[in-house]
Amino acid sequence: MTRTDPASAARRDGCREVADGVVMITRAVTNSYLLATDDGLVLIDAGLPRSWNLLVDALAALRSTPDDLVSVYLTHGHFDHVGTLERLQREHHVPVHVHAADAPLVRHPYRYDRESPRSLYALRHPGGLPSLARMTLAGALGVRGVEARGDVSHGVAVLGGLMPIATPGHTYGHVAFHLPDRDVLFAGDALVTFDPYTGRAGPQIVARAATADSRAALAALPDLSATGASTVLPGHGDAWMRGIREAVSGALAIGPH
Known part of the structure; x- marks a missing residue:
């Protein structure tokens, strides 16, 4: 797989290498990540249902198939991050791991707390409508929940040397994953570089329409x-290559929205 400049990816659908042994899989402004480790191939988040073919393509580029995945680790349980799990479990028996507080959400990925109603928010922020439409076409309204192992804990390393960092706020059990040996941080939706609900680019927390507690998310x-990580890989938007400290500074300056 050819490595491309992630800053030029412009949130287009596809697969691209964004760090050593890390492939970003993007469908409808939603990212998941395929990670090659000494423990095997790990998937971080599972995108929308119609990201399946991109996942298969990313695995094929590594001369692998879904049967070669050793685990899926979820940053959180929202519908747009669990979309391929049902197929991965049913056809390939891939184990899924998440923080215990988000295990019920993985079972029911539309039952989540939010600070602002989605319908009214869309009317106030029409810039997000194109992204939400793309997500709908990618299967956002037809996600099936699954059973996940609620065994991801803050500060307890998991496969591949990934270190979970508890970042509650977007959901109550949200975690990010730090990969120190590659200077990479998988931020999930704790910090994104594009918000599908507003259409705004740049480091920020996700809009109140999809966040349980914005104050906690900022905290x-x-x-x-x-972590001091140089490369930040968000759940939505382009990879951020200018360091987590600058990204966090930008997100704090914007605040909740």
Whole structure:
């Protein structure tokens, strides 16, 4: 797979290498990540249902198939991050792991707390409508929940040397994953570089229409800063190559929205 400049990816659909052994899979402004480790191939988040073919393509580029995945680790349980799990479990028996507080959400990925009604928010922020339409076409309204192992804990390393960092706020059990040996931080939706609900680009927390507690989400950002990671890989938007500290500073300046 050819490595491309992630800053030029412009949130287009496709697969691209964004760090050593890390492939970003993007469908409808939603990212998941395929990670090659000494423990095997790991998937971080599972995108929308119609990202399946892109996942298969990313695996094929590594001369692998879904049967070669050793695990899926979820940053959180929202519908747009669990979309391929049902197929991965049913056809390939891939284990899925998440923080215990988000295990019920993985079972029911549309039952989540939010600070602002989605319908009214869309009317106030029409810039997000194109992204939400793309997500709908990618299967956002037809996601099936699954059973996940609620065994991801803050500060307890998992496969591949991934270190979970508790970042509650977007959801109650949200975690980011730090990969120190590659200087990479998988931020999930604790910090994104594009918000599908507003259409706004740049480092920020996700809009109130999809966030349980914006104040808690902002309070969690310094723990991400403490990693000092150079490469930040968000759940939505382009990879951020200018360091987590600058990204967090930008998100704090914007605040909740």
